[in-house]
Amino acid sequence: MTINEADTRKLFEEFVVPTYSRYNVVLARGQGSRVWDEAGKKYLDFGAGIAVSTLGHAHPRMIEALDRxxxxxxxxxxxxxxxxxxxLARKLVEIVGxxxxxxFSNSGAEANEAVIKLARKFGNECSAPLKNGSPRFEILTFDRSFHGRTMAGISATAQEKVKQGFTPLLAGFKHVPLNDLRAVEKAITAESVAILIEPIQGEGGIHSASNEFLLGLRRLCDHHGLLLMLDEIQCGLGRLGNWCGWKEIVGDPLLPDTISWAKGIGGGFPLGATWIRKKPVRYLTGGAVDLCDLLKPGTHGTTYGGTPLACATSLAVLETIEQEGLLQNARDQGDYAKRQLSTLPGIKEVRGMGLLLGIELGEEFAALGGEGQTPSHVIVVRLMQNGLLSVPAGPSVIRWLPPLNVSRGEIDEGLSILARTLDEMRPR
Ligand SMILES: Cc1ncc(COP(=O)(O)O)c(C=O)c1O
Known part of the structure; x- marks a missing residue:
């Protein structure tokens, strides 16, 4: 660590609230799939700002759009x-088809906040009330899910660690096992109003909902009058090699009622967005309304959401993904990486699709860590020292989330750093 880097670290220790246990590196600039620290050391960036920098760093189209x-x-x-x-709204609606x-909002947590409020509004104004006259309000979410860090987000998230110390949580969330349709069916009650699901769980360790499960949820929602709400904040807008992550799993016949996006939508410029389906629903008081018009003036809002700068930048990012064939590239490089990763010694399983990959470490690494550190954290730190940035997802999973324009050569380089690192860390 240079004097300059130590100085930056000191600034954080003194002035930044310690919500993150940061890696011991100060990043200073980026270009394509690479970033450099203040000391000039180069890293291959397979974290991409946690699935954000879809075009890599300093893409000329993005810079031009921002500047203009x-x-x-x-x-x-x-x-x-x-x-x-x-x-941008028209483009996103076209993407959903x-x-x-x-x-529009500014982050994933806010994109989910919008759908949670929509579900409440739907429960209050468009769903038959409970026997005692109170509105339906309960939202089902899935074990290991992650939906953001606001109070609604942590209440929706089915991971104890994000909830600890923040009670009372927002009422009205029930967590059920993923890919267990019977359990969902049993969990639906007269109070239920919506189901919120990540088609592929990101933070929870890269676990995919199955084709049958997603189709079954749609059927259950239709049968019980619930909203089906997809959280595509991490897996959407190209990361799985498809604009719509769920279509990569189930194909076209499934249409959700809402979709939340953030992360990759702005390629690094903060933006969140929520698609709401045009679907007729009825007010309890009489009269019809489209679901997408239920949040009327005064019911929800944000000062920043959808600024001209954010939207022009996002449009440039989405157009570049299209013009440079990056959906296909994400699929091709992801398939290649997955095949190669599966052959590396020390890896138990490789999960995920496209460029959202979860690498589950073999049992031989289970003893790494201690003092609150997990094996995945220890390996991620050593990977960083060896020049590759990646992100842990759960105690034994390493996530690869390269930019959508990553090259075959860069994937090969990542594979070789990972192979060397696992070899170095293997207990002898
Ligand atoms: C699936 C999912 N939902 C919601 C969020 C929260 O997004 P943000 O951190 O932009 O609020 C995340 C962030 O990791 C996510 O992966």
């Missing part, structure tokens, strides 16, 4: 119309 829009209009508030927000509307 910044000179024109950075922010106005949502009291006015702006062209980039309208155009079904009629709907978009609510």
């Amino acid at each position: 829009q910044a000179r024109q209009l950075i922010h106005t508030s949502n009291l006015y119309y702006t062209r980039p927000q309208g155009e 079904a009629e709907g509307k978009i609510f």
Whole structure:
């Protein structure tokens, strides 16, 4: 660590709330799939800002869009119309391929907050009340899920560690096992109003919902009058080699009622978005409304969500994914990486699709760690020292989330660093 880096670290120790136990490196710049620290050491970035930097670092199309829009209009508030927000909304609706509307926010937690509020509104105004007259309000989510760090987000998240110390949580969430349709069926009660699911769980360790399970959830939702809400914040907008992550699992016939996006949508510029389906629902008081028009003026909002700068940048990112064939690249490089990873000694299983890959470490690494550190953390640190950035997902899983334009050569380089690192760390 250089004097400069030590100085940066000191700034954090003194002035930044310690919500993260950060790796001992100060990143200073990036280019493509690479980043450099303050001391000039180069890393291959297979974390991509936790599935955010879809075009890698400093992509010229993104820089050009940021520069052009910044000179024109950075922010106005949502009291006015702006062209980039309208155009991005149209693009996202086209990507889903079904009629709907978009609510813009700034992060994944906020994109989920919007669907949670929508479900409450739907429960209050459009679903038959309980016998005692109170509205339906309960949302089912899945074991190991992750839906963000706001109070609603941690209440929805089925991981004890994010909830500890924050009671009372927001009422109205029930967690059920993934891929167990019977358990879901049993868990649905008169209080239930929606099901929220990540088609592939990211933070929880890269666990995919099955084709049959997702189709079964749709059937259950239709049967019981519940909303099916997909959290595609980590797996959506190209990461699985498909604009719509769930379509990579089930194909076109499944249409959700809402989709939450963030992370990759802005390629690193903060933005969240929620698609809400155009689907007729009835008010209890009489009269019909489309689900996408249920959140009326005054019911929800944000000062920043969907600024011209964020939306123009996101449009450039999405157009670049299209023009550079990056959905196909994500699929090809992901398939290749998965095949090669499965042959490396010391790896128990490789899960995921496209460029959302979970590498489960073999039993021989189970004893690594101690003092609150997991085997995956220890390996991720050594990978970093060896020049590869990756992200833990659970105690024994390493996540690879390279930019969607990663090359075959870079995947090979990552594979070789991982093979060497596992060899170094293998207990002898
Ligand atoms: C599936 C999922 N939902 C929600 C979130 C929260 O997003 P943010 O950190 O942008 O609030 C995340 C972040 O990791 C996520 O992976």
